[in-house]
Amino acid sequence: MTSAGRGPIAIGTRLAVAAAIAVAFLRAAPNAGNLALQSWLARTVMTHGVPLGAASLGWLGALAGTAPAALGGPALAAGSAALVFLTLALVERRARPAGGDSAAVLAGVLAAACMLDALRPGADVAAWCWAALALWLLDVPSRRNGAAFVLGAVVWCNAEPAGLLAPAFAVAVALGATLGAPAPGLRSRWYVAGLACGATLCTPAGFGFPVAAFEALRLGGSTGGILATAPSLTAPHAYHAGLFALLCLAFAVGVRASGLRGALPVVVAFVLALANGAFVPIFGVVAAPAVAASLRTVRFPVLLVPGAAFALIAAIAFVGSVEPSSAGQPYELAARAVRSARPPATLFCANVDWCDGATARGERVVMDGRIAPYGPGARARQRAIESGGPGFTRALAASGATGVLVGRDTALATLFALLPDWRAAAADERATLFERGTP
Amino acid sequence: MKYAWLVIGIVAARFLTTAIAYPQLDGDLAWQRRLGETILRTHAIPRALGDETFTAAGAPWLPQEWAFSVLGALAGNGPGFAVFAGGVALAAILALVLTARQAERLGASPRATVLCTAFAGIALFASFGVRAQVLAWPLLALFVVLLDVESPLAYAALGVAALWSNLHASALLAPALAAAATAGSAFDEGVRGPNVRRRATIALGSLAAICCNPFGWGLPLYALRVFAAPFKSAISEWKPTDLGDSSFAFGALPLLLIALVYAAGPSARRARDTIVLVVVAYLVLAATRNVAIFGIVAAPLAAAALSRNVAFFARTPGDARTGRAARYGLPAVMAVMAAVLTIALLRGTARTSDNVAARAIAFVTAGPARHRLFCADFAWCGLAVGSATTRVFIDGRADPYPAAVWNDYLAVARLRPEWRAVLTRYRVDAIVVAKDSAFDRVLERTPPWRLGFDDATYRVWLRPAGIARTHGRPIRPRTVS
Numbered sequence: 001m002t003s004a005g006r007g008p009i010a011i012g013t014r015l016a017v018a019a020a021i022a023v024a025f026l027r028a029a030p031n032a033g034n035l036a037l038q039s040w041l042a043r044t045v046m047t048h049g050v051p052l053g054a055a056s057l058g059w060l061g062a063l064a065g066t067a068p069a070a071l072g073g074p075a076l077a078a079g080s081a082a083l084v085f086l087t088l089a090l091v092e093r094r095a096r097p098a099g100g101d102s103a104a105v106l107a108g109v110l111a112a113a114c115m116l117d118a119l120r121p122g123a124d125v126a127a128w129c130w131a132a133l134a135l136w137l138l139d140v141p142s143r144r145n146g147a148a149f150v151l152g153a154v155v156w157c158n159a160e161p162a163g164l165l166a167p168a169f170a171v172a173v174a175l176g177a178t179l180g181a182p183a184p185g186l187r188s189r190w191y192v193a194g195l196a197c198g199a200t201l202c203t204p205a206g207f208g209f210p211v212a213a214f215e216a217l218r219l220g221g222s223t224g225g226i227l228a229t230a231p232s233l234t235a236p237h238a239y240h241a242g243l244f245a246l247l248c249l250a251f252a253v254g255v256r257a258s259g260l261r262g263a264l265p266v267v268v269a270f271v272l273a274l275a276n277g278a279f280v281p282i283f284g285v286v287a288a289p290a291v292a293a294s295l296r297t298v299r300f301p302v303l304l305v306p307g308a309a310f311a312l313i314a315a316i317a318f319v320g321s322v323e324p325s326s327a328g329q330p331y332e333l334a335a336r337a338v339r340s341a342r343p344p345a346t347l348f349c350a351n352v353d354w355c356d357g358a359t360a361r362g363e364r365v366v367m368d369g370r371i372a373p374y375g376p377g378a379r380a381r382q383r384a385i386e387s388g389g390p391g392f393t394r395a396l397a398a399s400g401a402t403g404v405l406v407g408r409d410t411a412l413a414t415l416f417a418l419l420p421d422w423r424a425a426a427a428d429e430r431a432t433l434f435e436r437g438t439p
Numbered sequence: 440m441k442y443a444w445l446v447i448g449i450v451a452a453r454f455l456t457t458a459i460a461y462p463q464l465d466g467d468l469a470w471q472r473r474l475g476e477t478i479l480r481t482h483a484i485p486r487a488l489g490d491e492t493f494t495a496a497g498a499p500w501l502p503q504e505w506a507f508s509v510l511g512a513l514a515g516n517g518p519g520f521a522v523f524a525g526g527v528a529l530a531a532i533l534a535l536v537l538t539a540r541q542a543e544r545l546g547a548s549p550r551a552t553v554l555c556t557a558f559a560g561i562a563l564f565a566s567f568g569v570r571a572q573v574l575a576w577p578l579l580a581l582f583v584v585l586l587d588v589e590s591p592l593a594y595a596a597l598g599v600a601a602l603w604s605n606l607h608a609s610a611l612l613a614p615a616l617a618a619a620a621t622a623g624s625a626f627d628e629g630v631r632g633p634n635v636r637r638r639a640t641i642a643l644g645s646l647a648a649i650c651c652n653p654f655g656w657g658l659p660l661y662a663l664r665v666f667a668a669p670f671k672s673a674i675s676e677w678k679p680t681d682l683g684d685s686s687f688a689f690g691a692l693p694l695l696l697i698a699l700v701y702a703a704g705p706s707a708r709r710a711r712d713t714i715v716l717v718v719v720a721y722l723v724l725a726a727t728r729n730v731a732i733f734g735i736v737a738a739p740l741a742a743a744a745l746s747r748n749v750a751f752f753a754r755t756p757g758d759a760r761t762g763r764a765a766r767y768g769l770p771a772v773m774a775v776m777a778a779v780l781t782i783a784l785l786r787g788t789a790r791t792s793d794n795v796a797a798r799a800i801a802f803v804t805a806g807p808a809r810h811r812l813f814c815a816d817f818a819w820c821g822l823a824v825g826s827a828t829t830r831v832f833i834d835g836r837a838d839p840y841p842a843a844v845w846n847d848y849l850a851v852a853r854l855r856p857e858w859r860a861v862l863t864r865y866r867v868d869a870i871v872v873a874k875d876s877a878f879d880r881v882l883e884r885t886p887p888w889r890l891g892f893d894d895a896t897y898r899v900w901l902r903p904a905g906i907a908r909t910h911g912r913p914i915r916p917r918t919v920s
Contacts, residue, residue, distance in 0.1 A: 174745075196720055247720060250703075251699065251703060251716050251717050252710075253703055254700075254703035263699075266700075267696050267699065270696070273681075275682050289606075294703070388876070388880060390879070392875070408599045409856055412877065414856070414858065415877050415880055416883055
């Protein structure tokens with residue numbers, strides 16, 4: 001098995017995966033609005049210090065992302081791709097001890113397949129790397145690994161809301177170790193889990209971090225507005241090709257090669273992926289090594305042949321499906337149009353991510369892609385306006401919106417076109433901006 | 440089974456009460472009973488849409504629910520309907536009983552059986568109603584049981600598949616499950632294993648058996664076509680499953696997680712089980728409507744896996760004994776809980792709430808004037824099918840409507856730019872919408888539409904001519920509090 005992992009099929013498989021990832025980063029447009037938002041947060045931190053409360057979510061990540069973002073698109077794409085390769089290397093490394101080299105390659109393929117739909121330059125890929133690193137540190141209980149994990153959890157929580165996964169994984173591993181077969185280091189696992197829970201409080205948001213981060217995990221990452229968080233809506237390709245392939249294998253061979261302590265993080269990641277499709281890649285990162293490690297109990301004659309075939313098919317399908325970067329982003333429309341609106345302009349975006357760019361320029365928005373800091377009241381208002389349903393008029397008035405950016409050819413666009421004190425101010429191929437006229 | 444009865448009793452109370460006291464959970468029952476009446480009257484199953492629709496009259500139709508529709512029509516109204524609805528509820532209960540029995544057969548302990556039966560019961564909640572697919576549930580459960588039997592009795596599965604195909608097109612699952620079980624058995628026992636040939640015969644035989652219905656091989660073909668049908672995006676039951684579905688989150692998902700962690704393990708692996716699980720796991724993640732199917736098939740496998748792998752759920756010698764508390768106390772608790780649940784359901788306001796725009800549709804169909812009706816939710820229009828005066832755009836039969844009609848429907852329902860042109864082209868003169876929805880707001884501001892009916896939940900918008908025909912007065916909306 002070891003030799004198979006270093007043979008031509010293994011190398012070809014890795015090359016196919018790497019090529020697909022490279023093509024993705026070359027062709028996919030970065031989430032420019034989100035990048036602008038991150039840069040704005042970084043500038044705010046450097047100018048005024050770290051904000052307190054939920055507004056501070058991701059402050060360290062924004063600060064760290066300043067340099068690659070400033071270097072421009074290619075540097076950002078290269079940095080993001082490097083993080084993905086590092087993640088896959090960690091996935092392979094976790095799978096290798098139990099399953100051998102060929103199973104490790106298969107784990108990398110499966111994890112990469114789960115990332116297909118989310119490969120784009122930006123900060124999202126950092127969370128995958130954090131998750132892979134965290135689980136690698138948790139695999140072997142030692143004082144050094146424990147300390148590194150807790151320190152990493154503090155950094156992760158300050159870098160992004162997904163840092164909440166650190167204590168979730170640590171608790172899942174400790175619980176699995178407790179419920180499963182007796183194993184050494186049980187007490188230290190619980191210490192690490194406890195300290196990781198404590199690490200979530202070491203952010204400027206304090207006790208507010210776990211609550212806000214949970215909301216961000218549940219709602220954030222959605223690209224279709226806050227009403228659309230189902231996996232298939234946000235990550236259709238990865239959902240079918242990656243998540244389901246991995247799930248099939250998990251059913252077939254199990255995820256308990258490392259006992260329950262290896263299986264429970266898979267459960268956590270699976271539920272997370274079902275709650276929000278943006279986390280399908282993290283499910284891949286967590287589950288692929290567990291599944292691949294379980295393959296040692298199955299007498300598959302050649303592990304790599306199905307893996308290589310799958311990688312090839314997935315790579316071809318993916319390369320064909322990546323949309324080339326387009327110049328026209330709705331947030332640009334928002335930026336242009338908001339400047340022409342009468343002050344004080346407050347912009348509502350039917351897709352919250354579109355408002356990121358406006359926030360980055362210091363303009364007022366009803367809600368942007370961060371979602372979590374806005375609280376439940378604002379989210380309810382956003383939903384009411386998005387749906388055009390009950391409470392729409394009241395929510396629109398309460399939001400104070402003077403500009404509304406909605407998808408072109410949508411029900412909301414039709415509705416605003418008929419509202420007497422609103423008029424279409426600008427439009428492009430994806431969105432229309434309505435301005436509130438003189439009442 | 441001794442504890443599973445407690446769960447089944449409580450779930451039974453819910454099913455029976457809901458079926459009998461909440462007959463109109465969706466609009467399909469109306470057109471299905473109308474279909475049944477037509478079959479009884481003409482002694483033939485219609486094979487095309489009639490002039491109850493103005494968009495697709497004459498379009499080929501395969502009324503797969505024909506047997507259910509005949510039963511519904513025979514039941515009539517009043518006590519007959521209560522018996523019919525109660526029978527449908529009993530079918531769901533029977534499915535749950537068979538699921539629990541199968542868990543026990545696979546070696547699950549009473550504790551594991553009761554837990555997984557409860558999850559399966561919850562998984563059935565969302566899809567439950569007086570509906571054709573509910574009658575198919577016990578047949579699915581029985582098919583799974585027979586598939587696992589290691590004797591010639593297993594061939595009875597072919598009869599089950601044939602009966603199933605006369606009730607619902609989900610009978611296509613029969614050969615799929617049998618094929619999965621065959622493949623799994625081949626892994627477990629080798630290609631020449633004792634069960635492989637039998638299950639392969641059942642797989643092939645059930646493929647033939649599901650053609651034993653009035654539509655022949657048209658039924659499996661129809662079921663396959665539905666998988667790729669464009670109208671699925673407009674039907675909530677076909678949307679991909681997510682955690683927002685309570686039947687999935689609290690019923691199927693726990694079973695899915697138990698199966699994920701425990702079904703396959705180094706100690707005991709049955710490829711037969713895991714391949715079947717993969718099939719139903721795909722179905723449950725693909726569409727909300729498959730949550731119930733997953734619950735029925737996965738619950739016994741999950742219960743057995745729990746018993747094999749978790750000490751708390753392992754079988755013990757004491758399982759056979761029943762103490763006095765268990766013999767009398769637990770049934771008493773179950774009876775009290777079932778009674779409380781029944782009373783709560785009967786007293787709940789949901790019982791009298793109008794979920795299918797019944798009053799709005801009745802308003803449109805009541806007058807002597809003819810209408811061309813568009814429903815914002817196409818299922819509501821099922822209530823108007825068969826009306827002497829009203830023809831519908833699309834109704835709950837859904838499947839036979841051509842893709843072009845569906846596109847036009849979606850253009851209007853989703854208020855795409857061409858929505859007004861579509862309504863004009865089809866000469867629609869009545870629209871039922873949810874009150875305060877975006878569609879309602881748009882119609883409020885769009886001449887020549889005028890409010891014709893208004894209650895707490897729904898509104899009917901009419902073209903002025905429609906108002907004049909219906910009421911004789913152009914503008915006087917009827918408001919119902």
